[in-house]
Amino acid sequence: MKQLITFILKEFRHIFRDVRTLVILFGMPVVQVTLFGYAITNEVKDADIVVLDKSHDYLSTRLTNKITSSGYFYLKDKAATVKEVDKLFREDAVKLAIIIPEHFAERVQEKDAHIQLLADASDPNQANILVNYTNGIINKFMFEEAGVGLPYAINTEVEMTYNPTLEGVFLFVPGVITIILMLVSALLTSIAITREKELGTMEILLVSPLKPIQIILGKVIPYMLLSFMNAMFILLMGVFIFHMPINGSIPLLLGESLLFIITALSLGILISTKAASQQVAMMVSLFALMLPTILLSGFIFPISSMPWPLQWLSMIMPPKYFIIILKGIMLQGVGLAVLWKETLVLTGMTLVFLAAGIKNFKIRLA
Amino acid sequence: MIEFSNISKSYGSVQAVEHINLKVEKGELFGLIGPDGAGKTTLIRMLTTLLLADEGNVLFSGKDVVKDYLYVRNNVGYMPGTFSLYQDLSVEENLNFFATAFGTTVKANYHLIEPIYVQLEPFKKRRAGALSGGMKQKLALCCALIHKPEILVLDEPTTGVDAVSRKEFWEMLQGLKAEGLTIFVSTPYMDEATMCDRIALIQDGHILDTDTPTGIVAKFNYTLLALTGKYKQETIELLRSMEQVKNAFPFGDSIHITLRNGYSVKEIEGLLQKNSVAYEKLEPAKPVIEDCFMDLMTSH
Known part of the structure; x- marks a missing residue:
C-alpha cells in the first residue's frame, strides 16, 4: 500500500x-x-437581413418592426427594388431578404397575402434556420395582429421539451x-x-x-x-x-x-x-x-x-x-x-x- | 552466485548469444567485456528476468531466473545501460521512490550508499535530468543499492562518462566488493578489465575466454611490438598484409603488432624500410587485455 x-x-x-x-x-x-x-453555435443571433416593403402600410411596417425586434435579425438595409436585393445578396451583405407585396394589409383581409422569403442557401443549415425563425415570427404576428381576420387559420403549438429555448x-x-x-x-x-x-x-x-x-x-x-x-x-x-x-x-x-x-x-x-x-x-x-x-x-x-x-x-x-x-x-x-x-x-x-x-x-x- | 548454462538467444534471424557458459562466485567483481553488439546486454537482461533465453538456464543465487523471477526482482540491484531514473524528479525524490518501491527506506539502508551519496548530497534538490553524466551514474548506483541487493548487476555503467568519473566509479565498485557484494558488470572499455577480479571476453555472442585479467594476459605468448610516430592507415594495411604479422591494430597513438611465432623485430623493420614507411620507434611492448582480445577475436 x-x-x-x-x-x-x-x-x-x-x-x-x-x-x-x-x-x-x-x-x-x-x-x-x-x-x-x-x-x-448553430443558433441565430443578429443575422443581417434586408426588407423590401412594396406596401408601406400600417401592417407591413408593424411586421417589419416585429421581425427586427426579435433579436434574431438585424435590418441591414431597406431595398426599393428586387434588383437592390439581388445586389445585396451578391455582395454577401445579407443572409435573408423579406419581400412584402403591395397592398399587404388589404390582401391579408382578403386572405390572399404572400410574403416572399429569399435566403442565402450557400450555407444550407443557416438558411433553413433563418427561414424557420422568420416563418415562426410571421405566423405569430398574423395570429396576434390579424387574428381576428383569420378565423380559419390553424395554429400549431410546438413545445420543445427538455430544452425549451433550444x-x-x-x-x-x-x-x-x-x-x-x-x-x-x-x-x-x-x-x-x-x-x-x-x-x-x-x-x-x-x-x-x-x-x-x-x-x-x-x-x-x-x-x-x-x-x-x-x-x-x-x-x-x-x-x-x-x-x-x-x-x-x-x-x-x-x-x-x-x-x-x-x-x-x-x-x-x-x-x-x-x-x-x-x-x-x-x-x-x-x-x-x-x-x-x-x-x-x-x-x-x-x-x-x-x-x-x-x-x-x-x-x-x-x-x-x-x-x-x-x-x-x-x-x-x-x-x-x-x-x-x-x-x-x-x-x-x-x-x-x-x-x-x-x-x-x-x-x-x- | 550466478551461473549461465548453455544459454542461447536469437532475435528473429539474428543470433545474439550462443551456448554461453559463465559462472560468477560469491563476492566476486566480474566483468563482461566486449564491443557493442557482442551480446552483453542480452545476457544481463536474461539474468535480470527481463528476457527469456531460447535455450539453457540461468541461476541467480541458486534460483532459476524464470521460475523464481520474483525472487530475483527482490534481490537484484540493477542498473540498465541507459540512464533510467526519472529526470523530472530530484535526486532525493528518485532515491526515496526506489527505496519505497523495494519496500524499504533510505534511512534503513543509508550506510550502504553513504560513501557514494555524500557526493550527491549537495545536489539533492536538483532534478536528476540536470545532473552531470558522472553524477547521474552515482545516483543510479545509489538507487540500485538502496534495497541491499544480493547481487549488483550493471550494464555498461561507465559508457558516456568522463575519464575521471569512470575511475571514481570503479573505485566505488571496489569499495562495494570489499563489503562482500557480488558484482556483475559489463563494459566495452578493455582498460577497465584490470579493475575486475575475473573477466569474460565476449564477441559476436560467444565467450572467447574467462579468466583473471592477469591470467588472460599471461596466456598471450607472442611477441608484441608497438610502432610509434605518425602513421597512416596504409601502414596498418601494409603490416596486416605481411606474413610475419598475425595482427595489427591502432592502439592509442601507436600501432600494436602481434608477430607470428618464429619471426623477429628485425624482419619487420627491414620490410618497413623497404616500403619506405616513416616511423619514430618500433619496440617490444607489454601485452594488455585489448591485445589478448584482438588476438582471440582473430583466431576465433
Missing part, C-alpha cells in the same frame, strides 16, 4: 512538472467549453465532458505509461518487487482524480455560465462520470500495452478514440440519420452511451430506472478493456 501511495505521489509530480500535460489537463476544458459554448449549449456540455474525459483519461494515461517504456524506467520498475497491478494503479489513479475534477469543473461551468440544468440526481451524475472515466482509463491502459512509443500511443488515442468520440457518439451528428454500418459502429463506442446517460440525467431528469441499460453496457465494456489491458501488460521486455 505504501508502495502504491509513493507511486501515485511520484505520478502527480510528473504531471505537475510537465507543462504540456498541464495544458491538456486544465487548459483544454476551458478552451473546449468556451469554443462549443460560444463560438461553434439552447445549443445543452447539447454541447455533455459532449465536451465526454471529449475531455476521453482525452485526459485515455490519451494521457497511455502516454504516461509508454513514456516509462521509452525512457527505460519501465525496465527498472519491472526489475523490482512492484506488481503489474501496482504499476497500473499507480499510473491511473492520479489521472482518475484529475479527470473527475475536470468533469466537475465542466459541469459547474455548464450550470453557472450557460445555465444548464441538472434535473436528475447529482450523485448519480458523478457516479456515472466516474464509471466513464474508468472506461476511458482502461482503454488508455490497453493502448499503452500495445504501443511501443509515446508517439504511437498518441496517434492511436487521437484517431481511434477522439474522432469516433466526436463523430460517432451522437454528439454532433445524430446517430439515427447515419447509414447502418456507422450506426453499428456507434454501438461499440463508449462515448455514445455516456452522452445518453448525461443527457438523461441533466435534461430529462431520469434515473437508473431508465438508464440501467446504458450503465450496464459501459460497465461491461470497462471490464473487458481492463481484463485485456492487465492480461496484455508485459512482465518482461520482450
Whole structure:
C-alpha cells in the first residue's frame, strides 16, 4: 500500500512538472467549453437581413418592426427594388431578404397575402434556420395582429421539451465532458505509461518487487482524480455560465462520470500495452478514440440519420452511451430506472478493456 | 552466485548469444567485456528476468531466473545501460521512490550508499535530468543499492562518462566488493578489465575466454611490438598484409603488432624500410587485455 501511495505521489509530480500535460489537463476544458459554448453555435443571433416593403402600410411596417425586434435579425438595409436585393445578396451583405407585396394589409383581409422569403442557401443549415425563425415570427404576428381576420387559420403549438429555448449549449456540455474525459483519461494515461517504456524506467520498475497491478494503479489513479475534477469543473461551468440544468440526481451524475472515466482509463491502459512509443500511443488515442468520440457518439451528428454500418459502429463506442446517460440525467431528469441499460453496457465494456489491458501488460521486455 | 548454462538467444534471424557458459562466485567483481553488439546486454537482461533465453538456464543465487523471477526482482540491484531514473524528479525524490518501491527506506539502508551519496548530497534538490553524466551514474548506483541487493548487476555503467568519473566509479565498485557484494558488470572499455577480479571476453555472442585479467594476459605468448610516430592507415594495411604479422591494430597513438611465432623485430623493420614507411620507434611492448582480445577475436 505504501508502495502504491509513493507511486501515485511520484505520478502527480510528473504531471505537475510537465507543462504540456498541464495544458491538456486544465487548459483544454476551458478552451473546449468556451469554443462549443460560444463560438461553434448553430443558433441565430443578429443575422443581417434586408426588407423590401412594396406596401408601406400600417401592417407591413408593424411586421417589419416585429421581425427586427426579435433579436434574431438585424435590418441591414431597406431595398426599393428586387434588383437592390439581388445586389445585396451578391455582395454577401445579407443572409435573408423579406419581400412584402403591395397592398399587404388589404390582401391579408382578403386572405390572399404572400410574403416572399429569399435566403442565402450557400450555407444550407443557416438558411433553413433563418427561414424557420422568420416563418415562426410571421405566423405569430398574423395570429396576434390579424387574428381576428383569420378565423380559419390553424395554429400549431410546438413545445420543445427538455430544452425549451433550444439552447445549443445543452447539447454541447455533455459532449465536451465526454471529449475531455476521453482525452485526459485515455490519451494521457497511455502516454504516461509508454513514456516509462521509452525512457527505460519501465525496465527498472519491472526489475523490482512492484506488481503489474501496482504499476497500473499507480499510473491511473492520479489521472482518475484529475479527470473527475475536470468533469466537475465542466459541469459547474455548464450550470453557472450557460445555465444548464441538472434535473436528475447529482450523485448519480458523478457516479456515472466516474464509471466513464474508468472506461476511458482502461482503454488508455490497453493502448499503452500495445504501443511501443509515446508517439504511437498518441496517434492511436487521437484517431481511434477522439474522432469516433466526436463523430460517432451522437454528439454532433445524430446517430439515427447515419447509414447502418456507422450506426453499428456507434454501438461499440463508449462515448455514445455516456452522452445518453448525461443527457438523461441533466435534461430529462431520469434515473437508473431508465438508464440501467446504458450503465450496464459501459460497465461491461470497462471490464473487458481492463481484463485485456492487465492480461496484455508485459512482465518482461520482450 | 550466478551461473549461465548453455544459454542461447536469437532475435528473429539474428543470433545474439550462443551456448554461453559463465559462472560468477560469491563476492566476486566480474566483468563482461566486449564491443557493442557482442551480446552483453542480452545476457544481463536474461539474468535480470527481463528476457527469456531460447535455450539453457540461468541461476541467480541458486534460483532459476524464470521460475523464481520474483525472487530475483527482490534481490537484484540493477542498473540498465541507459540512464533510467526519472529526470523530472530530484535526486532525493528518485532515491526515496526506489527505496519505497523495494519496500524499504533510505534511512534503513543509508550506510550502504553513504560513501557514494555524500557526493550527491549537495545536489539533492536538483532534478536528476540536470545532473552531470558522472553524477547521474552515482545516483543510479545509489538507487540500485538502496534495497541491499544480493547481487549488483550493471550494464555498461561507465559508457558516456568522463575519464575521471569512470575511475571514481570503479573505485566505488571496489569499495562495494570489499563489503562482500557480488558484482556483475559489463563494459566495452578493455582498460577497465584490470579493475575486475575475473573477466569474460565476449564477441559476436560467444565467450572467447574467462579468466583473471592477469591470467588472460599471461596466456598471450607472442611477441608484441608497438610502432610509434605518425602513421597512416596504409601502414596498418601494409603490416596486416605481411606474413610475419598475425595482427595489427591502432592502439592509442601507436600501432600494436602481434608477430607470428618464429619471426623477429628485425624482419619487420627491414620490410618497413623497404616500403619506405616513416616511423619514430618500433619496440617490444607489454601485452594488455585489448591485445589478448584482438588476438582471440582473430583466431576465433
